[in-house]
Amino acid sequence: MSKNTAVHAPTVWGSEAMQNRISARYRKERRFRLLGLFAILLALSFLAILLFTLGAKSIGGFFQTKIELTIHFDRSLFPDLDGLNSDEASLALTRVDYAALIRQSLMDRFPDVRQRRDVRSLASLVSAGARQTLAGTVRQDPAVIGATQDIWFLASGDIDSFVKGKISRDVPESDRRVKDREVIWIDALDAAGKVKVGFNWGFFSSGDSREAELAGIWGAIVGSFLTLVVTLLFSFPIGLAAAVYLEEFAPQNKFTDLIEININNLAAVPSIVFGLLGLAVLLGFFNMPRSSPFVGGLTLGLMTLPTLIIAGRAAIKAVQPSIRDAAIGLGASPMQTVFHHVIPLAMPGILTGTIIGMARALGETAPLLMIGMVAFIVDVPESFSEAATVLPVQIFLWANSPERAFVDKTSAAIIVLLLFLILMNGLAVWLRNRFERQW
Amino acid sequence: MEKTPKMQATNVHVYYGDNHAINKVSLDVFAEDVTALIGPSGCGKSTFLRCLNRMNDSIASARVEGKITLDQQDIYDPKIDVVQLRARVGMVFQKPNPFPKSIYDNIAYGPRIHGLARNGEEMDEMVITSLQKAGLWEEVKDRLEAPGTALSGGQQQRLCIARAIAVNPEVILMDEPCSALDPIATAKIEELIEDLRGRFAIVIVTHNMQQAARVSQKTAFFHLGEVIEYGDTADIFTNPEKEKTKDYITGRYG
Numbered sequence: 001m002s003k004n005t006a007v008h009a010p011t012v013w014g015s016e017a018m019q020n021r022i023s024a025r026y027r028k029e030r031r032f033r034l035l036g037l038f039a040i041l042l043a044l045s046f047l048a049i050l051l052f053t054l055g056a057k058s059i060g061g062f063f064q065t066k067i068e069l070t071i072h073f074d075r076s077l078f079p080d081l082d083g084l085n086s087d088e089a090s091l092a093l094t095r096v097d098y099a100a101l102i103r104q105s106l107m108d109r110f111p112d113v114r115q116r117r118d119v120r121s122l123a124s125l126v127s128a129g130a131r132q133t134l135a136g137t138v139r140q141d142p143a144v145i146g147a148t149q150d151i152w153f154l155a156s157g158d159i160d161s162f163v164k165g166k167i168s169r170d171v172p173e174s175d176r177r178v179k180d181r182e183v184i185w186i187d188a189l190d191a192a193g194k195v196k197v198g199f200n201w202g203f204f205s206s207g208d209s210r211e212a213e214l215a216g217i218w219g220a221i222v223g224s225f226l227t228l229v230v231t232l233l234f235s236f237p238i239g240l241a242a243a244v245y246l247e248e249f250a251p252q253n254k255f256t257d258l259i260e261i262n263i264n265n266l267a268a269v270p271s272i273v274f275g276l277l278g279l280a281v282l283l284g285f286f287n288m289p290r291s292s293p294f295v296g297g298l299t300l301g302l303m304t305l306p307t308l309i310i311a312g313r314a315a316i317k318a319v320q321p322s323i324r325d326a327a328i329g330l331g332a333s334p335m336q337t338v339f340h341h342v343i344p345l346a347m348p349g350i351l352t353g354t355i356i357g358m359a360r361a362l363g364e365t366a367p368l369l370m371i372g373m374v375a376f377i378v379d380v381p382e383s384f385s386e387a388a389t390v391l392p393v394q395i396f397l398w399a400n401s402p403e404r405a406f407v408d409k410t411s412a413a414i415i416v417l418l419l420f421l422i423l424m425n426g427l428a429v430w431l432r433n434r435f436e437r438q439w
Numbered sequence: 440m441e442k443t444p445k446m447q448a449t450n451v452h453v454y455y456g457d458n459h460a461i462n463k464v465s466l467d468v469f470a471e472d473v474t475a476l477i478g479p480s481g482c483g484k485s486t487f488l489r490c491l492n493r494m495n496d497s498i499a500s501a502r503v504e505g506k507i508t509l510d511q512q513d514i515y516d517p518k519i520d521v522v523q524l525r526a527r528v529g530m531v532f533q534k535p536n537p538f539p540k541s542i543y544d545n546i547a548y549g550p551r552i553h554g555l556a557r558n559g560e561e562m563d564e565m566v567i568t569s570l571q572k573a574g575l576w577e578e579v580k581d582r583l584e585a586p587g588t589a590l591s592g593g594q595q596q597r598l599c600i601a602r603a604i605a606v607n608p609e610v611i612l613m614d615e616p617c618s619a620l621d622p623i624a625t626a627k628i629e630e631l632i633e634d635l636r637g638r639f640a641i642v643i644v645t646h647n648m649q650q651a652a653r654v655s656q657k658t659a660f661f662h663l664g665e666v667i668e669y670g671d672t673a674d675i676f677t678n679p680e681k682e683k684t685k686d687y688i689t690g691r692y693g
Contacts, residue, residue, distance in 0.1 A: 323539075
């Protein structure tokens with residue numbers, strides 16, 4: 001008993017022990033805050049490093065070296081277009097040896113190059129796409145035949161890397177992809193003001209290519225867009241219907257519990273498993289077109305469904321029960337209650353979940369590899385059943401390419417993908433705020 | 440002459456799973472009266488109220504036995520359409536729960552789902568008269584498009600009453616309609632109940648005995664799921680028959 005009275009002796013708040021305890025508490029809190037701050041700064045610095053390296057590398061992908069050549073459209077190399085209709089004329093023009101025009105122009109500029117082998121490497125200063133550039137010029141304006149014109153051409157990938165300083169002059173010639181001869185030619189052209197580095201519009205308007213300087217991202221952007229459209233159209237209605245049914249109508253029993261557990265598990269299944277499912281069922285059983293945005297979209301849709309259902313259910317569950325009571329109390333049927341009140345109120349949450357799910361689908365690679373979207377595809381897809389590729393797969397493909405110029409392209413494509421993701425997440429935030437601010 | 444009750448509960452039992460919440464309650468509700476249900480927390484008065492328009496149907500574990508009639512018709516008869524029943528027996532809840540829509544749409548929702556208005560003019564008319572009956576018209580007539588949730592608590596509750604009135608019910612159930620309101624708003628609701636008396640049969644659950652004494656003509660005292668005493672309000676409060684009722688209204692427990 002005497003011990004108890006000691007415990008209940010009046011507290012001396014001013015005592016030294018008490019003061020020490022208080023300052024120890026503050027010290028602990030300060031340490032904890034510093035730790036948190038440190039964690040955030042660490043994460044931020046990694047993000048900064050990532051963005052900085054990507055940004056620095058991607059500049060090379062967004063800009064492209066061009067070489068100006070004086071082309072004489074030698075009439076003797078062109079067929080006679082008189083009396084041909086436009087179809088026949090353009091067919092005849094495709095047979096023209098445009099490479100010869102470029103070769104001639106370069107030989108005029110460097111008269112001392114005469115050996116066949118040297119001429120060939122001289123011609124390879126400009127991209128293989130230069131022929132298409134010339135063909136395009138002639139097709140647009142056939143009057144140019146017989147005239148002489150200065151035209152800018154894309155430099156070939158290695159020359160491009162060299163001009164941008166990505167290939168160093170100091171490396172011994174045997175280890176360098178750009179040989180001494182080529183260095184001399186480029187320097188001569190540069191001295192004449194015939195070399196420039198300009199913004200690479202082609203990167204945003206063309207499909208993939210074996211030539212780094214011609215490779216663009218438009219095909220992958222269109223492919224990603226078509227794929228996501230299929231994903232959204234497939235997974236949003238089904239996911240919403242499943243969420244509404246499970247949350248509002250389904251009876252609570254063992255069977256629905258099992259479904260719920262399975263949905264939660266599916267959300268954690270590795271994405272490549274969904275790729276295998278797409279391969280076996282969509283391609284193997286239903287014989288749908290391989291590599292197509294349709295199949296890719298369905299596969300990604302299956303992958304997104306569990307996420308969507310979970311987000312939808314959470315949003316529906318968060319609607320105040322009093323609103324349901326109010327509607328039911330007025331004599332609204334359960335379906336009217338859900339469609340007039342619950343879903344509109346849950347919409348911000350449902351939309352946020354959907355867009356986050358779509359963003360995940362946009363960045364997904366693995367399942368698409370399984371259904372053949374990893375193919376090298378040059379054409380920009382025009383329908384849901386054509387072979388296509390998507391942004392992350394394009395990045396994966398370019399990252400595997402040995403040429404120096406593809407490294408820059410990879411970074412540039414990653415920047416584009418990140419921009420799309422930021423855009424989608426921004427849209428999610430905007431939609432949520434907009435719908436919530438209404439009332 | 441003996442009056443015919445508007446609603447009649449006979450030997451009603453309610454179970455939530457194994458929990459016997461209402462035990463053999465019999466009660467008559469008359470069309471021209473306000474009937475108050477009083478009693479300590481957890482005595483089953485709200486549960487009983489929710490049986491009168493089958494709001495308990497949505498609770499899976501709830502089971503109702505016995506007979507409840509509206510105009511001599513059993514409301515738990517499988518042939519009864521529950522949607523129509525709830526239109527005839529409206530409800531006002533403890534916490535004001537206007538829809539997050541405009542004031543106009545809050546009122547118009549009930550008539551709209553039941554197809555009560557043939558055109559926009561009729562709907563406007565219904566909205567206006569409902570707001571007038573609920574004594575809210577003067578306060579909101581200039582801002583019918585404003586969100587219902589932007590009103591004050593008392594106004595919101597009157598909006599909910601107007602919303603219930605708009606479908607033209609025969610009975611209005613009120614589940615502690617003033618418990619979330621301040622005294623001034625409470626006084627307004629009580630005035631409103633007085634105004635509405637006679638046009639609708641009103642059943643009100645309340646914690647507040649003074650309120651029951653002020654607004655009601657009949658009072659039922661619930662205790663542990665049973666009705667201890669039911670009769671004219673004046674008799675219950677001045678001359679209760681049962682000892683328990685007396686103890687409760689004199690504040691000895693509850």
